[in-house]
Amino acid sequence: MAGLLAAGIERLRAAPLRGLLVLLAALTAWRFAALALAAPPLYFDEAQYWFWAQDLDWGYYSKPPLIAWAIAASTALFGDGMLAVRLPTLLCYPVAALLIFHATLRLYGEARTALVAALAYATLPTVSFYSWAATTDALLILCWALGTYALVRIQQRSVGDGERWRDWLLLGAAAGFGALAKYAMLVFGASAAAFLLLERRTALRTAKPWAAVVLAALIMLPNLLWNARLDFPTLRHTAEISHLDDELMHFGPLLEFLASQFLVFGPILMASLVALLWGLFADRSRAATDPRTRLLLWLGLPMLGLIVAQAFLARAFANWAQAAYVPLAIAVVAWLVARERWTLLKLSFALHLGFAAFVYHHGQALTLAGVQAPRALDLTVRMRPWPPAGAAVAELLRARPGAALVADERELLSELAYYARDAQPVLAAYNPERVVSDHYRLLYDLSKSDRTRFLIVTRKLTRAELAPRFERLTELAPIRIAVRSDRSVELRVFEAERFLGY
Numbered sequence: 001m002a003g004l005l006a007a008g009i010e011r012l013r014a015a016p017l018r019g020l021l022v023l024l025a026a027l028t029a030w031r032f033a034a035l036a037l038a039a040p041p042l043y044f045d046e047a048q049y050w051f052w053a054q055d056l057d058w059g060y061y062s063k064p065p066l067i068a069w070a071i072a073a074s075t076a077l078f079g080d081g082m083l084a085v086r087l088p089t090l091l092c093y094p095v096a097a098l099l100i101f102h103a104t105l106r107l108y109g110e111a112r113t114a115l116v117a118a119l120a121y122a123t124l125p126t127v128s129f130y131s132w133a134a135t136t137d138a139l140l141i142l143c144w145a146l147g148t149y150a151l152v153r154i155q156q157r158s159v160g161d162g163e164r165w166r167d168w169l170l171l172g173a174a175a176g177f178g179a180l181a182k183y184a185m186l187v188f189g190a191s192a193a194a195f196l197l198l199e200r201r202t203a204l205r206t207a208k209p210w211a212a213v214v215l216a217a218l219i220m221l222p223n224l225l226w227n228a229r230l231d232f233p234t235l236r237h238t239a240e241i242s243h244l245d246d247e248l249m250h251f252g253p254l255l256e257f258l259a260s261q262f263l264v265f266g267p268i269l270m271a272s273l274v275a276l277l278w279g280l281f282a283d284r285s286r287a288a289t290d291p292r293t294r295l296l297l298w299l300g301l302p303m304l305g306l307i308v309a310q311a312f313l314a315r316a317f318a319n320w321a322q323a324a325y326v327p328l329a330i331a332v333v334a335w336l337v338a339r340e341r342w343t344l345l346k347l348s349f350a351l352h353l354g355f356a357a358f359v360y361h362h363g364q365a366l367t368l369a370g371v372q373a374p375r376a377l378d379l380t381v382r383m384r385p386w387p388p389a390g391a392a393v394a395e396l397l398r399a400r401p402g403a404a405l406v407a408d409e410r411e412l413l414s415e416l417a418y419y420a421r422d423a424q425p426v427l428a429a430y431n432p433e434r435v436v437s438d439h440y441r442l443l444y445d446l447s448k449s450d451r452t453r454f455l456i457v458t459r460k461l462t463r464a465e466l467a468p469r470f471e472r473l474t475e476l477a478p479i480r481i482a483v484r485s486d487r488s489v490e491l492r493v494f495e496a497e498r499f500l501g502y
Contacts, residue, residue, distance in 0.1 A: 016111035020101055020118055024094040027122060031090060031131050034360035035083060041383035042082055044411040046134040047418040048439065050075070050085050051427075059226035061439035062237045066181040067136045080421060085134050092138035093131055096145040096326065097122040103149040104330050106156055107292045110337075116345060117333040123349060124329070126264040126322045128356035136182045137322055143178030144323040147171055147188055148299055148330075155200070155295050165208060172212030176219025183238055184323060187303045189216065195298040199291065233442055257311035260318035261304075265325050268348040269332050276335045293331055300328035372485060385481040385489040390419020392479045396455055396493065397423040403495075404428045404451040408458050410438040412491075416457060426451065430461070432469075432502040446499055456494040463494070471498035 042050070052060050052068035053075060059065050070088035078084035101118035105111065121127065130137060150171035157164070171192065178185030196203055203209055227234050262270045280293070303324035310316040336345055363380070366373050375381065393416050397403060405425040407413045413427055428449045429440035436442050446454075456466065457479075467473045479491040 016105075016115050017101070020098070020115055023119060024097055024122060028090065028094050031128075031356075031360070032083070035086065035090070035132055038360065038363055039082060040132065040380040041387050042085060042415070042418055043133060043383055044414040046085060047386075048410065048414040049134050050080070051414060051417045052439070057226065058222040059230075059234055061233045061436075061442045063136050064180045064182065064223050064234065066139050066177065067134070070139060071134060080418075086132065089134050089138040090131050092142040093122060093127050096142045099142075099145040099149045100326065100330060103145070103152040104334070106149075106152050107295075107330070108334055113334055113337045116337060117330045120269065120333050120345070120348070121326065121329040123352040123356065124264070124269075124325065125266055125352055125355045126319060126325075128352065129359055130319065130322075132359070137319060139181035140178055140185060141323050141326060143174045143181055143185060144188055144299075144326045147174035147178065147185075147192065148296075148327050150174055151192055151195070151295065151299065154203070155291065165211070168208040168212040169215055172215030173219065175212070176216035179216070179220050180223060183234075184303070184320075187306060188299065188323070191299050191302045194302075195295060199294065199298075230442065233436065251312075253315050254308070254312040257308065257316050257318065261321065264318050264322055265328075266348055266352055268344050268351065269329070272332045272336055272341075272344070273328060276332060292334070296327040296331040300324040300326070300331070304328070375484070375486070378484065381483055381487065384483050386415040386419045388481050389479055389489070389491060390416055390421075393425075393455070393457060393493075394420035394423035396476070397425055400453060400455055400495065402451065403453040403455045404449055406430050406446055406454045406456040406496075408461055410440060412457060412459070413440045413444075428454065430456070430458075434502065447501065449499065452498050454494075454496040454499065456496055458492050458494075459490070461492065466494060466496070469500055469502065470496040471500060472496065 049063075049067050049071055052065075053072035056068060056072055057065060060068060067088075071085055074087045075084045078087065097118040100121050101114045104117040105114035108114065150167050153164075153167045154171065157167070175185060175189045175192070178188060196209060223234075264270075265273065280297075301324070304321045307316045307321035307324075310320070333345075359379070362377065363373065393405065397405060397420060404427065405413075405416060405420070406428045407416065408430040413429060417425060417427055426449075427440060427444050428446040428451070429438075429444050431441045431445050431447075454470070463473065463475055474495045476493040476495055479493060480488060481490075482488045
């Protein structure tokens with residue numbers, strides 16, 4: 001398939017945008033069809049985002065609101081099925097690839113480079129993997145790509161001679177909406193500001209960049225006011241997950257994170273990025289003569305460097321730096337194309353598409369072969385209990401009109417809210433520690449419930465722990481779900497009346 005892609009690129013150079021649209025449509029259709037056939041249940045983060053989308057607001061405990069808004073729009077059009085929940089993410093990546101195409105074309109003026117850069121990004125391992133999940137990263141990446149495109153347009157125009165308001169306002173909108181997707185977009189804003197200060201200082205003497213800053217701030221303002229009203233839960237959560245108050249200097253996690261980036265960006269592209277950076281470091285005069293490379297590195301390296309530092313000082317997940325690879329993919333592909341490294345590019349495409357095929361179809365292949373996947377390769381084992389568990393809980397709720405659904409874990413509340421949605425459950429979080437650690441404990445604590453009847457579902461709590469909290473407590477038959485031949489999930493179920501307090 002990589003060879004077909006390369007041949008297609010050559011044949012479609014006369015109509016590059018049309019060719020890219022065809023290839024991206026084919027790639028997206030493949031992902032959509034594979035998703036529909038494999039249909040992995042929603043992970044609890046995804047189910048939580050769906051729950052947020054049922055009550056639109058300017059913010060939520062752990063994330064800004066853009067993911068909830070996107071899912072609300074998708075499910076309003078296509079219903080609450082799994083495909084509709086994941087559709088915004090699925091579409092963000094090809095749109096980001098189109099923006100990468102236009103940014104590369106403006107920077108390098110060569111359709112072949114632009115096509116390869118766009119397709120290289122669209123087929124990255126991290127893009128293939130996360131195209132199947134409703135994530136805030138996809139919206140962040142879309143805004144990062146839009147901001148990159150806007151700054152490329154600004155960089156390509158001389159100050160006072162063709163600079164357009166729309167480019168600056170596009171940059172401000174990208175930064176503002178990106179921050180509503182994930183606060184990591186603030187790193188993009190800082191990187192863009194540093195680039196302008198060092199490379200285009202004269203532009204800062206005009207009103208346009210300051211108008212962009214004001215626009216970004218106005219877009220972010222409602223979320224900041226929401227946070228202020230509730231004592232800044234999202235900002236506190238962001239600080240908490242960084243673990244910067246723990247013991248510093250973690251060489252093991254640092255090496256793990258660095259190794260993971262060869263999977264996130266692809267081994268060949270990551271090795272090429274290292275070679276590119278080494279070459280620029282060794283030949284500083286050459287780096288100084290290429291403003292295109294400097295721009296792309298300014299928009300990518302600070303984010304990557306920040307997450308590397310985070311991995312060293314505390315911890316960092318592999319996907320945290322993936323927005324950095326929007327501009328870095330352009331820089332690396334341009335570097336490889338300029339050196340006619342077509343064999344490396346074709347091999348990179350082959351590896352990435354092979355990875356995508358494995359992720360999308362390995363479960364079906366094992367099923368056809370009558371083989372149970374090894375637990376290490378069973379990517380959906382954690383999600384599979386929830387559709388049958390949700391159906392069982394929905395039946396219990398329908399038999400108990402007016403009862404609120406109570407659970408002590410975010411995962412349970414999220415998954416059951418989604419998979420028992422036909423019963424329209426009213427949620428309540430059991431939180432005897434009085435620790436606000438998620439959206440449910442922030443806004444749906446059991447102590448705030450006006451209900452007198454409850455259905456409690458738990459994996460951990462016992463009758464002895466619960467009985468003193470309620471006027472009446474009856475233990476029901478547990479819900480047992482067999483997930484694999486070597487794993488099952490058991491949920492304890494209680495019927496309760498009149499909560500007496502913690």
